[in-house]
Amino acid sequence: MDKARAERYLAHLHRVSGGLEPRLTRIASTRPGLAGVTVISYDGVPEPGMLTAFTYGLSLAEHPDWGLGKPELAISVRSLDPAWVHAVGGLAETLRGDCAFAYGDTIDAREPIAPDSALDAFVVFAPAVLGSGDYLGIDVGDALPVNIQGVYPIHRSELAYMREHGLEAFWNTDWDPYDVRRPPAV
Numbered sequence: 001m002d003k004a005r006a007e008r009y010l011a012h013l014h015r016v017s018g019g020l021e022p023r024l025t026r027i028a029s030t031r032p033g034l035a036g037v038t039v040i041s042y043d044g045v046p047e048p049g050m051l052t053a054f055t056y057g058l059s060l061a062e063h064p065d066w067g068l069g070k071p072e073l074a075i076s077v078r079s080l081d082p083a084w085v086h087a088v089g090g091l092a093e094t095l096r097g098d099c100a101f102a103y104g105d106t107i108d109a110r111e112p113i114a115p116d117s118a119l120d121a122f123v124v125f126a127p128a129v130l131g132s133g134d135y136l137g138i139d140v141g142d143a144l145p146v147n148i149q150g151v152y153p154i155h156r157s158e159l160a161y162m163r164e165h166g167l168e169a170f171w172n173t174d175w176d177p178y179d180v181r182r183p184p185a186v
Helices: 003-016 083-095 156-165 167-171
Strands: 023-027 037-043 051-056 070-077 106-108 121-125 146-154
Touching: 003 037, 003 051, 023 083, 037 083, 051 083, 070 083, 083 146, 106 156, 121 156, 121 167, 146 156, 156 167
Parallel strands: 070 146
Antiparallel strands: 023 037, 037 051, 051 070, 106 121, 121 146
């Protein structure tokens, strides 16, 4: 692993978190020659009772659609269950190189993501807890910058609605993207 690259990314997260001390969770690699994924998580961010976590390691892979930047993932939920940390880390580790993690991409988890929730899928969009200057074009010393992509837990039933009506139509429904116990929006 390129230590300087990781340190640049961690320094960026340190700046945008206001210097909060994160918890680091390592997810072992299943891909030969590729380091594992680390999840950098913060309890109580952006408010008490919430968890925000960022991956590091997804952007170490290659994907043909990554021409302008390489993604890392962010999740923010109204839950302190560490299962969400493992879920976003597992998502990054198992799908890196296979999924572009572009806005509107959906991932069917096929089972509830965490014990405190019936949500069983994800949709990718801009991270709600960061301004665009904080999630786009992060210089880690590579030819391509890192862009942080938000992943939002959703109900599998909402995937069909998005396929028929599009991401924007779903996004404009009455749903709380942080609520892990919410009923389906459609």
